[in-house]
Amino acid sequence: MTKHLSNLAPYVAVPLDPLPNDAEALGSDFQRYLSYYLGRFQGCPQVYMYEALAYTLRDRLMVDWRSTWGEYLQPGKRRAYYMSLEFLIGRSLGNNLLNMGICNETQQALLDYCTSMEEVSSQEPDAGLGNGGLGRLAACFMDSCATLGLPVVGYGIRYEYGMFRQHINDGYQMEEPDHWLRDGNPWELERPEYSQRVQFGGHTEHYIDDDGKPKVRWVGSNDVLAIPFDMPISGYRNKTVNTLRLWKSTATDEFNLDEFNAGSYTEAVEAKNHAEHISMVLYPNDSSENGKELRLRQQYFLASASLKDAIRLWERQGNHDYSKFAAEHVFQMNDTHPTIAVAELMRILVDTKGLEWDDAWNITRNCMAYTNHTLLPEALERWSVPLFAKLLPRLLEIIYEINARFLREVSMKWPGDTGRQRRMSIIEEGGVKQVRMAWLAIVGSFSVNGVAALHSQLLVDGLFRDFYELWPEKFNNKTNGVTPRRWVAHANQGMTALISENIGEGWIRDLAQLEKLKPLAAPEHSAFHAQWRAVKLANKQRLADLVKKECDVDFNPSALFDVQVKRIHEYKRQLLNILHVIHLYRRIKQGRLENWADRCVLIGGKAAPGYAMAKRIIKLINSVAEVVNTDPEVNGRLKVAFIPNYRVSSMEIIAPAADLSEQISTAGKEASGTGNMKFMMNGALTIGTYDGANIEILEAVGEENFFLFGLRDADVAELRRDYRPWTYMERDDDLQGVIDWLRSGHFNMSEPGIFDMVLDALLSPHDPWMTLADFRSYVDAQEQVSLAWQDQAAWTRMSILNTASSGFFSTDRTMEEYNRDIWKLKPGANGE
Ligand code: 26W
Secondary structure, three states: OOOOOOOOOOOOOOOOOOOOOOHHHHHHHHHHHHHHHOOOOOOOOHHHHHHHHHHHHHHHHHHHHHHHHHHHOOOOOOEEEEEOOOEEEEOOHHHHHHHHOOHHHHHHHHHOOOOOHHHHHOOOOOEEEOOOHHHHHHHHHHHHHHHOOOOEEEEEEOOOEOOOEEEEEOOEEEEEOOOOOOOOOOOOEEOHHHOEEEEEOOEEEEEEOOOOOEEEEEEOOEEEEEEEEEEEEEOOOOOOEEEEEEEEEEEOHHHHHHHHHOOOHHHHHHHHHHHHHHHOEOOOOOOOOOOOHHHHHHHHHHHHHHHHHHHHHHHHOOOOOHHHHHHHEEEEEEOOOOOOHHHHHHHHHHHHOOOOHHHHHHHHHHHEEEEOOOOOHHHOOEEEHHHHHHHOHHHHHHHHHHHHHHHHHHHHHOOOOHHHHHHHOOEEOOOOOEEEHHHHHHHOOOEEEEOOHHHHHHHHHOOOHHHHHHOHHHEEEOOOOEOHHHHHHHOOHHHHHHHHHHHOOHHHOOHHHHHHHHHHHOOOOHHHHHHHHHHHHHHHHHHHHHHHHHHOOOOOOOOEEEEEEOOOOHHHOHHHHHHHHHHHHHHHHHOOOOOOOOEEEEEEOOOOOOOHHHHHHHHHHHHHHHHHHHOOOOOOOEEEEEEOOOOHHHHHHHHHHOOEEEEOOOOOOOOOOOHHHHHHHOOOEEEEOOOOOHHHHHHHHOHHHOEEOOOOHHHHHHHHHHOOHHHHHHOOHHHHHHHHHHHOOOOOOOOOOOOHHHHHHHHOOOOOOOOHHHHHHHHHHHHHHHHHHHOHHHHHHHHHHHHHOOHHHEHHHHHHHHHHHHHOOOOOHHHO
């Protein structure tokens, strides 16, 4: 039965006594969980060891979790809420151990069980509640906010099924559901007492209330219940534990009762199923919206439950004066996905709290902030008006009202400019009218930001130009980052120890201190260089073992590890990479081995299940790999592997082992990229286009330590007007040769024609990604890479300089900027 709380006294956190963290206490709690809670014994499957350990640690997080909440619930305390349909958390065990600072004690405690940390950690399934960059960014943000002691709560959806598991079958991607919650999730805490009701469907009624005021009510709806599950987010050794609150959908109690009383048991169960569908599965599309009703349900479910929860918390502290609401709340919307929150907050304030429209609007536009993560037109969310009318009738009315008032403002500023009004309208006219979610987000927010300098500039120059002309002060840049705790201190323990021995441990909290490594890049520190190389070599051996296990391909750790891992998308140009691989293969076959560097090329990533071209690209990579890896003439000079099921936990092994990071998107298309930063921190050199955060990486490390190639975004825009890909072939024998080999069927002997679609796309004058235009420049840059690799001393120096220059790309810096410019929160006492 759902536990409801009503008429509660204001929340007061009674402090808990801390639990001891010595090996003995940890060991005995571990033993107690294993035996008395899980009913298992020494020698049981390792997964129970993981669970017992997770409970042991969660107990210890509880003390700080409670005191952190207590801190954040001080009267008048301003809080931020990060609303995101995705949080790509990965595993929590190792990260919590690191942040709590009890790795050694825990290792000690486990000795009696003849079990290694690595074995136990690997039992934890990845929490894959995200697609890629946007979802992982949200997880890195949570880590940094906790480390900085910022009062930020994450709101998301507790998908029963996360990102699908990818198998490779005969070179083709196969998707398998990821039931990550099957064995339960020991980190989460269910809090049914804070459930929220969310309405769908029904209709609106306009009426006059007792005071003679016109009012609206939303009636006849089918409601679902949102149940919160809290995940603790530990800060780095600072006694702060923040909260990620994930909502699960279920049927409301009376829904069941009605149906049961009518004697329709199966219908009642069906209704329950229907309600539970909302949080059942993460949509696996990144960068293309498909307008599915269930997705809109998810978005409203998250926005509505989260806003009601934040309001509940605030009212329970005795607050009822809504003129203070905006001063104490900020909601950061991660892309347009939760943007219906703008209209939902208006609905709550006007319909249920009885505020006047203008007052409600002032509050709303002073506490909402929006981050854009993509310029790709196919990724811009639009919802059809008829769908909106059916699912969220009251919200649609509110959006129309917001739009009418907004368009009046536009026409005051630009009288008679109907073209501009049409462009700026939140409702797009046409066959089926559409709600433009990005426009709603901009109109309803006080801050709009892009995620890298170039991206933010392109937004105000292009997509958002009209809005920028109206409200220039709203627009700002916040260059992304990644958390150095997970991506260096946890993932690369060898390098962490080496760095700390030389410059102390301060860098883990203050990544700018990596600058102190710069003097050590000088040639006279040859002992340090040797250690740096030894760490990289060990990491490469660990990756080689993984590649052997997953792909049955032998990677030689002394070869150059050339890595591209990210979602498979045409704009990210895995195709350009594979064209280069074919080029290298041709060189071997033709005996053109001048300045050769042995390479192991690793590619990984998931394709959206409905994205046929991306799936065919995966097949091509695997087909080329098969030919190259089995040709005796290649003789170890080149290896190619596609690593299946690329995810957070695989990146933890891949990033520390990479020598070369491939960031080769068509200029102007990758908003930022964050994998580029993980590689840089771990000492990889980048080969990249002038795009997204690559530009800032290049500026930080210097162009002599970066392999830049390709067209700039302005060149791409210019060339777009008259693009003739075949001309590049005619002028370049290498490109001609590569395309000829592809066309000849050399890589698909038993499946003729399967790569025709790839060739057609590359050779089309409409190819938006202009892969062939960048081929020569890419191949030349790759030759520079091979040359540089020959000089291992110089390479090591560049590798050290990359790590040393990566301080800016910590999400600690990103969060400090969000806080300085947008959130304006005071760090809690714990965070100082
Ligand atoms: C509506 C379907 C959909 C789903 C996800 C559309 C778009 C998305 C995201 C925008 C995809 C995404 O992850 N974008 C990435 O965000 C990262 C974090 O800011 C950036 O580093 C990447 O460049 C950007 O592609």
